[in-house]
Amino acid sequence: MDALELLHQRRSMGKLAGPAPAEEQLDAIYRAALRAPDHKEMTPYRFIEFSGEGLDRLGELFARSDYQANPHIDEGALDSARKKPKRAPMIIAVIATITPGLSKVPPVEQIISAGCAAHAMLYAAYAQGLGAMWRTGTYAHDKTVWQGLGLGEHEELIGYLYLGQPGGRYPDAPVRNPGDFVERRR
Template identity: 65%
Template sequence: MDAMTLLHERSSMGKLMGPPPGPEQLDAIYRAALRAPDHKELRPWRFIEFSGEGLARLGELFAEAEFREDPEVSDAALDAVRKKPHRAPMIIAVVAKVTPDIPKVPKIEQVVSAGCAGHAILLAAHALGLGAMWRSGKYAFDPTVRKGLGLDEDDELIAFIYLGQLGGRHRPVPEHRLSDFVERWT
């Protein structure tokens, strides 16, 4: 797939199956992520990869967060929360590892850089014929989850990227009218 086709046609895949990406595929995916633009080379990125028992541990963390938020939550609802990470054989959490008080590189730039790394993961996965979907959801912002994943105060958990083999067909890429988004000063 040539680069422009990839950029124009990448799309998300929510239906994902095993097996998880293999070591060579993951190597290619992370190398793509590490080419994210990065002001002052701060490398404000951290990736936490979950597969196998790791997905169950993540589900347990989500359930703990849910219980802390609502101690009256039913067992059935907690079970449903525990299962969420099992929608894919692998998840990569993308963390913006923010260094505060860097001259000329405010937090937003570091978070944007991590966002670019997340996009690169989606693009690389698509190029490799894998399926991927960026999810956040309330657990990405939950203090229990943040603590469980070892985030520092200034860090942001910007993505849970669900990854696996395609479990369905890609939706057609939507058509956009460029003039709705692009202004030209000439």
């Protein structure tokens, strides 16, 4: 696949089947992440990879987070939280590791860099025929989850990348006209 074709055609895939990405595919995905634009070479990100029982433990953490938010929650809702990570054979949590107090590289730049790393990972997955989807939602912004995952004081979870084999047809890409987004000053 040619580079521009990849940039123009990439799509997310929410329906994901096993097996999880192979080691070489993961290596290519992480290498793509590590090429994200990065002011002052901070490499302001790290990744936690979940598969197998790791996904079950992540589901338990999601359920715990729901329980802490609402101790009256019913068992069915807790069970549905437990199952959330099983929508894919692998999840990679992308964490922004922020160095505070840098006037030239404020936190927002470091978070953007981590976001670029996540985006590059989606491209690397798609280029290898894998399906991938960036998800956030409650469990991405919840302190119980952050604590359970061991995030530090200056870390933020910016998303979960769900990865696996594409389990369905890719929807057509929305047709957008670049002219609607660009103002040219010449």
